[in-house]
Amino acid sequence: MGEARQAADYLRRANIVVGIPGGRDAGAVRATRHAAAHGLWRYFPHETAAIAAGGADTGLSHAGGESLERRYPCLHMGTRAGSADIARSRDFRLIFELAEAVHARAVVILDPESGIAATENVEALLRPVLLGSYDLAAPRYPGGPCEGLIPALFLYPLGRALYGAFPRNPAGPDFGASARLARRLAAFEWDTGAGPVWPEIAASTAAAAEGFRVAETCLERRPAPRYGAREAMERAAAASFALMARYESVWPRRTSGDAMEVFGQPEPAARGGSEDAPAGRWEEAFRTAREEMGPVWAEILDPETAARVRGGGSGAMWMTDGLWARLVFEFALAHRQRAFTGSWIPAAIAPLYLARAAAFARACEADSDVEERIERGRAMFEAVKPGAAARWPGCTAAPMRRGFGGMQTTED
Amino acid sequence: MGEMLRKVLEGAGHRLQSQVTTYLPPILAAAVILAVAFAAATALRWLIYRIFKGLAIDRFLRRSGVAYVLDPSGRLRATRIAAETAYWGILTGGALNGISVFDTDLTSRTVQSFFVLFPKLLLAAAILVAGAWLSHYLGRSAVVWAAGEALPAPRRIGALVRVVLMFAAVVVAADHLDFARGVFLAAFIIVCGGMILTASLAAGIGAAGEVRRLFEQSRNGEERDAEPVGWNHL
Numbered sequence A: 001m002g003e004a005r006q007a008a009d010y011l012r013r014a015n016i017v018v019g020i021p022g023g024r025d026a027g028a029v030r031a032t033r034h035a036a037a038h039g040l041w042r043y044f045p046h047e048t049a050a051i052a053a054g055g056a057d058t059g060l061s062h063a064g065g066e067s068l069e070r071r072y073p074c075l076h077m078g079t080r081a082g083s084a085d086i087a088r089s090r091d092f093r094l095i096f097e098l099a100e101a102v103h104a105r106a107v108v109i110l111d112p113e114s115g116i117a118a119t120e121n122v123e124a125l126l127r128p129v130l131l132g133s134y135d136l137a138a139p140r141y142p143g144g145p146c147e148g149l150i151p152a153l154f155l156y157p158l159g160r161a162l163y164g165a166f167p168r169n170p171a172g173p174d175f176g177a178s179a180r181l182a183r184r185l186a187a188f189e190w191d192t193g194a195g196p197v198w199p200e201i202a203a204s205t206a207a208a209a210e211g212f213r214v215a216e217t218c219l220e221r222r223p224a225p226r227y228g229a230r231e232a233m234e235r236a237a238a239a240s241f242a243l244m245a246r247y248e249s250v251w252p253r254r255t256s257g258d259a260m261e262v263f264g265q266p267e268p269a270a271r272g273g274s275e276d277a278p279a280g281r282w283e284e285a286f287r288t289a290r291e292e293m294g295p296v297w298a299e300i301l302d303p304e305t306a307a308r309v310r311g312g313g314s315g316a317m318w319m320t321d322g323l324w325a326r327l328v329f330e331f332a333l334a335h336r337q338r339a340f341t342g343s344w345i346p347a348a349i350a351p352l353y354l355a356r357a358a359a360f361a362r363a364c365e366a367d368s369d370v371e372e373r374i375e376r377g378r379a380m381f382e383a384v385k386p387g388a389a390a391r392w393p394g395c396t397a398a399p400m401r402r403g404f405g406g407m408q409t410t411e412d
Numbered sequence B: 001m002g003e004m005l006r007k008v009l010e011g012a013g014h015r016l017q018s019q020v021t022t023y024l025p026p027i028l029a030a031a032v033i034l035a036v037a038f039a040a041a042t043a044l045r046w047l048i049y050r051i052f053k054g055l056a057i058d059r060f061l062r063r064s065g066v067a068y069v070l071d072p073s074g075r076l077r078a079t080r081i082a083a084e085t086a087y088w089g090i091l092t093g094g095a096l097n098g099i100s101v102f103d104t105d106l107t108s109r110t111v112q113s114f115f116v117l118f119p120k121l122l123l124a125a126a127i128l129v130a131g132a133w134l135s136h137y138l139g140r141s142a143v144v145w146a147a148g149e150a151l152p153a154p155r156r157i158g159a160l161v162r163v164v165l166m167f168a169a170v171v172v173a174a175d176h177l178d179f180a181r182g183v184f185l186a187a188f189i190i191v192c193g194g195m196i197l198t199a200s201l202a203a204g205i206g207a208a209g210e211v212r213r214l215f216e217q218s219r220n221g222e223e224r225d226a227e228p229v230g231w232n233h234l
Helices: A002-011 A026-043 A067-071 A084-101 A119-130 A149-163 A179-186 A199-209 A229-246 A279-300 A303-310 A321-337 A350-365 A370-391 B002-051 B055-064 B066-070 B078-100 B105-148 B154-177 B181-206 B208-219
Strands: A016-020 A049-053 A061-063 A074-076 A106-109 A136-140 A175-178 A214-218
Touching: A016 A026, A016 A084, A026 A049, A026 A119, A049 A084, A084 A106, A084 A179, A084 A199, A106 A119, A106 A179, A119 A136, A119 A175, A119 A214, A136 A199, A149 A199, A149 A229, A149 A321, A149 A350, A149 A370, A175 A179, A175 A199, A179 A199, A199 A214, A199 A229, A229 A321, A229 A350, A279 A303, A279 A321, A279 A350, A279 B105, A279 B154, A303 A321, A321 A350, A321 A370, A350 A370, B002 B078, B055 B066, B055 B078, B066 B105, B078 B105, B105 B154, B154 B181, B181 B208
Parallel strands: A016 A049, A016 A106, A049 A074, A136 A214
Antiparallel strands: A061 A074, A106 A175, A136 A175
16 A cells, blocks of 8 residues: 555545556556546546556656646556566556545556557546446357357356346446445455466456446457467456355345446347357367366266266367356356365366357357357356355355255256 | 203203293283274263264265265265274374383384374375375366367376375375385386376377368367257257
8 A cells, every 4th residue: 555655645635546557568558548548538538547558667756758648647656576467466456446446437448459549448447437337347249140159158157147137248347336336356366376366357246246237338449368268268267266255255146137237238149150260269279178178077077077078079069058057057167166176277268268259159050049048157156146155165055955966957 | 961951951941931021011010002993992982973963074075075085985974984093093103002001112113103103194095085086086087088089089088087096196295104105106206297198199190181071160169069050958
C-alpha cells in the first residue's frame, strides 16, 4: 500500500483510474495510454482521472508530456521482478490500491497486449459503472460462431453454474470496476499458493461470488490471444479450480442466476460453423494425447467417465455436453483433493478441451444455433453441480448419493 | 547281540525322549503364543475397522497424494492402514515371542537383531515411500508436460523419471541400512551418468538442428501450438 499512498499524495483525488497492467512492450503501453487519455477527454471531459501504467521506468513516479497526458497524469508502476504473471498480478493489486487511495469512483483496466487501443473501450467499460451503478463491467466480444471457445465451453458454463451471475468473457483483459469492487480487489489474495491466479478471472469470480452487481458491455473487437490453446486452457482451469476451492463455502448453496444486463448491442453469434475452425487438427491432437494420457486421466476421473473417454470413437462427437460437464467437475474435485500435489491436473484437461472444442465446432457446422448450444452446455453444468457439491470435501450441502451418477441428464 | 540291540534301542528311546521333552514344550508354547497373537490380531483388526475412522488422516493422504502412491485407485483409507498395521504388528510380536521361547543362541540373536534393525527398517521404509511419492508426482507431471509439449512417447518419459527417482530412493535406503551401499551407489552413478551421456550424444549428433530450432522458437516467443491466423480460443 506504500507505493499507492505515495502516488495518492501526488494525485490527491481522481474520479477515474485507468489501469494498464503488465506491459513489457513499451510501445503498446504508450499507445494504450494515448487511447485512454483520448477516451477520457472525449467521453468524460468533466471527470478527474489518472492513469497507472506498467512497464517503463522503475518505481512509481509521475510523468509529464503532451497536454492530454498532463491533464491525466500517468503513474509508472515500473518493471517488476519475477515472471510476467507475478508482475501482472502485482500491477493489478497496485492499481486497485491506488484507486482506493485516491477515492476513485471507477477503475477501468485496459490491456496493452490485446492489440486494441480503442478510445471507445474507455466509454464502454465505464458507462455501466458510472451510469448504471454496476460493480463490474465485463467485456462482451463479437466474433465468429466458434471463437472464444474456452470462455464459451468452460469458463462461462462453470462460473454460471457455480456463482449464478457470471459474464461470458471472464478472462477478457479489459474491464471496468466500481469503487466498491476496487476496494475488495485491493485486498484480494492474487496468489493461490501454486502461483498467481489469472487476474481477470479472479476479478470476475470475486465479483460474482461475493454478490457484486455484474453487467456486460459490448466491445468492438476481440483482443489478440495472450496464449495458445493448451496453455490458455491450462491456466483457465488452474484459476477456476483454485477459485472453486477458495469459494467452496459459497457455490454449493448458490442457485443459478438470470442472464445479466448487456450494455450496447451484442452481435448475435452467426449461425452455422466456422469454415476455418481446425476441428480435424484438434481431434488429431486429442487422439495422440489419449494414447499417452489414458493412465493419467484414469487417476483423475471416475471409472465410468474414464471408460467413456477411453472408448470414444475416432471423431469427437462422443464428447457430449453432459460428459464434458462431468469431466470438468471431476477434474476440479481431484484438484481440490490433492491440494499439495495436484499442480499437474489443470494441464491434463487441455487435450480433453480440444476434443470438446472439436465436437462443438462439428456440431456448429450442422447449422444449429450457437448461442442455444452454449446455453445447453451451461444447463448441463448446472445439472452436474449438485452431485459435485455432495462429493466436495467439507461441503455441507444437501447430501446426494455418491458419484456424479447423482446427476441425471436426458443426454446421459 | 540281542542285548546290544536292546541297549541301542533303549539309548535311542532315551535320546528321543530327551529331545521331545526338550523341544516339544517350547514348540507347543510357541504355537499357543502364535495362536493367541493371531486371535488378538484378528480381533483388534475387526475392532479398528469398526471404530476407527481417521478422517483427518484420510484427508492428509489424499491431499498429499500418498494415497495414490500406495493404491493407484486412491481408495486407500486410514482405517485400513491402522487395522492392517495393528494386525501385522501383533502377529510379528507373537512370532518373535514364539521364537524366543526356544531360548537358543540362534533365536536370541534373531530376536535381538530384529529389535536393533527395526528402527532402521522403519526409516528405510519411510525413505522408500517418500521416494515413491516424489517419483509418482514428478512422473505424472513429466507425462503431462511432455504431452503438452508434443514430445515423443510422454509415458516413457514419465516412466523414466519415476524409475530414476525410485532408484535414487533405493540407493539412499540401502545406504541407511548399510546393505551393499557401494554396489547400489556405483550402479546408480553408472546408470545415470550413462543415460545423461547417451542423451547428450544423441542430442548433439542426431538432433542438434531440432534442438536449435526449439531454442530459437522459444527465444522468439513462438507458440508451438499456434492456431491458424485469425483463430482465437479466448
